[in-house]
Amino acid sequence: MQLPESQVAVLEAASADEATSVDALARTTDLPPETVTGAAFELAEEGLVAIEERVDETISLTDEGTTYADEGLPEVRLYEAALEAGADDDPVSMGQVIGASGLEGPQVDIALSNYARKGYGSIDSGEITADPDADPGADAEANALETLSDTDDAPVDTVDVDAETLEQLDRRGLLERTESTVREVTLSELGVTELMAGIETAETIGQVTPDLLTSGEWEDVEFAEYNVEADAERVEGGRVHILRQTAERVKDVLVGMGFQEMEGPHVDADFWINDCLFMPQDHPARTHWDRFALEHPTHIDDLPDDLVERVERAHREGVGDDGEGYRSPWDEEFARALALRGHTTSLSARYLAGHEIGEIEPPARYFSVEKVYRNDTLDPTHLLEFFQIEGWVMAEDLSVRDLMGTFEEFYAQFGITDIEFKPHYNPYTEPSFELFGTHPTTGELVEIGNSGIFREEMLEPLGVECDVMAWGLALERLLMLMYGFEDIRDIHGTLCDLELLRETEVTY
Numbered sequence: 001m002q003l004p005e006s007q008v009a010v011l012e013a014a015s016a017d018e019a020t021s022v023d024a025l026a027r028t029t030d031l032p033p034e035t036v037t038g039a040a041f042e043l044a045e046e047g048l049v050a051i052e053e054r055v056d057e058t059i060s061l062t063d064e065g066t067t068y069a070d071e072g073l074p075e076v077r078l079y080e081a082a083l084e085a086g087a088d089d090d091p092v093s094m095g096q097v098i099g100a101s102g103l104e105g106p107q108v109d110i111a112l113s114n115y116a117r118k119g120y121g122s123i124d125s126g127e128i129t130a131d132p133d134a135d136p137g138a139d140a141e142a143n144a145l146e147t148l149s150d151t152d153d154a155p156v157d158t159v160d161v162d163a164e165t166l167e168q169l170d171r172r173g174l175l176e177r178t179e180s181t182v183r184e185v186t187l188s189e190l191g192v193t194e195l196m197a198g199i200e201t202a203e204t205i206g207q208v209t210p211d212l213l214t215s216g217e218w219e220d221v222e223f224a225e226y227n228v229e230a231d232a233e234r235v236e237g238g239r240v241h242i243l244r245q246t247a248e249r250v251k252d253v254l255v256g257m258g259f260q261e262m263e264g265p266h267v268d269a270d271f272w273i274n275d276c277l278f279m280p281q282d283h284p285a286r287t288h289w290d291r292f293a294l295e296h297p298t299h300i301d302d303l304p305d306d307l308v309e310r311v312e313r314a315h316r317e318g319v320g321d322d323g324e325g326y327r328s329p330w331d332e333e334f335a336r337a338l339a340l341r342g343h344t345t346s347l348s349a350r351y352l353a354g355h356e357i358g359e360i361e362p363p364a365r366y367f368s369v370e371k372v373y374r375n376d377t378l379d380p381t382h383l384l385e386f387f388q389i390e391g392w393v394m395a396e397d398l399s400v401r402d403l404m405g406t407f408e409e410f411y412a413q414f415g416i417t418d419i420e421f422k423p424h425y426n427p428y429t430e431p432s433f434e435l436f437g438t439h440p441t442t443g444e445l446v447e448i449g450n451s452g453i454f455r456e457e458m459l460e461p462l463g464v465e466c467d468v469m470a471w472g473l474a475l476e477r478l479l480m481l482m483y484g485f486e487d488i489r490d491i492h493g494t495l496c497d498l499e500l501l502r503e504t505e506v507t508y
């Protein structure tokens with residue numbers, strides 16, 4: 001009998017005495033597993049082999065599971081700290097024990113919710129007790145984590161952990177189960193007979209090529225049959241980048257909070273980027289090594305004359321009766337120079353000046369989520385460009401409370417409720433605050449933005465008569481707090497972690 005080459009190879013590699021897996025056959029025949037599967041199905045149809053199928057389950061620890069395998073389960077760490085503090089004699093204050101345990105962020109809640117369930121002790125009105133008879137060494141979950149940390153993707157029936165504990169770890173999100181279909185092939189009696197009688201290899205064509213078509217040869221050759229059941233290589237579809245997805249979510253949240261979106265140029269005159277913000281022309285951030293200047297064209301054509309005059313006066317003389325300017329040179333030519341914007345506060349200046357959509361009446365709220373460019377040194381938290389979440393609110397009598405309340409409301413939408421503020425300095429705001437959040441895995445404080453209330457010296461020349469509070473927040477830093485990655489280069493650019501980008505889910 002005649003058979004295609006791959007089928008002959010599989011038939012010769014299979015055995016009548018024991019079932020051989022597709023993977024093993026692939027290794028012996030040096031064919032891809034999907035080709036072996038296809039050939040095996042063909043052979044089965046001819047009655048030359050039998051195929052048995054089963055579903056194998058393998059398990060491995062998630063990142064969180066691995067962390068606990070290394071550092072100990074949060075509830076065990078809490079128990080150890082409680083013992084240390086003498087909570088086996090008398091109840092001790094929770095704050096003290098948590099502090100001593102070194103547990104941080106979400107791990108505290110995890111520890112508390114498992115502590116009593118597992119009999120480590122009790123927690124009551126801010127105090128904790130430890131059961132002296134509890135034995136962390138006999139903690140089934142802790143022991144299972146240790147067992148599993150030594151094996152990766154182990155078939156579930158080979159690991160020495162009982163089903164109930166596995167179920168519990170699964171529920172806690174500490175392990176991952178993966179199912180795969182295993183097919184095993186055995187030679188049938190007919191297969192053995194045919195093999196002994198001798199089998200010839202028939203040429204079959206797996207793929208139509210341009211050559212076959214142009215030469216007309218395709219009319220004479222024999223084509224291999226399609227097997228739609230063969231396992232194929234996994235193809236990853238494209239998807240929207242998580243940064244882009246999060247930007248969309250930020251926009252939705254801000255629109256929900258009553259904000260309207262600003263638009264404007266990535267390349268802009270220094271006038272809009274700096275001078276309108278009462279940034280002195282000799283400010284270090286305005287030197288050539290801190291900005292990306294444009295070579296062609298080098299200067300903007302058009303600036304509103306009256307505004308230029310008012311901005312220049314504010315810089316030279318200050319604003320109001322006892323105002324003070326910088327008393328340093330101010331040059332319109334310098335202000336006309338073009339550069340990639342280092343912040344999107346240039347858009348705020350354009351909108352506040354009435355330059356984009358005419359005069360804006362209070363109360364008003366505007367935002368943008370757009371790229372900005374800075375000549376920073378690349379490191380885990382800095383790239384040459386990032387997305388800034390710019391925003392401002394114009395209203396009568398705004399205070400720092402309004403500013404902080406707005407941030408609390410905004411960040412809470414992303415599950416971030418521990419924002420901290422630090423006094424800061426910007427030439428264009430007074431007071432000014434930097435914002436910080438806590439990194440969910442490292443526990444470090446991460447700077448996430450800069451904010452303040454715009455000064456008279458900025459607002460008066462722009463023709464704004466009431467208060468304006470404003471900010472610029474980094475979208476990438478928000479992502480860090482949301483998804484816990486530590487290096488911005490994991491999500492951006494040539495070094496990015498494709499697995500992370502494929503698997504991170506942005507939920508709405």
Ligand SMILES: N[C@@H](Cc1ccccc1)C(=O)O
Pocket residue numbers: 342343344345426429450451452470471472473
């Ligand atoms: N422009 C500031 C952010 C900011 C905007 C508006 C007011 C205060 C601060 C920055 O890039 O850091």
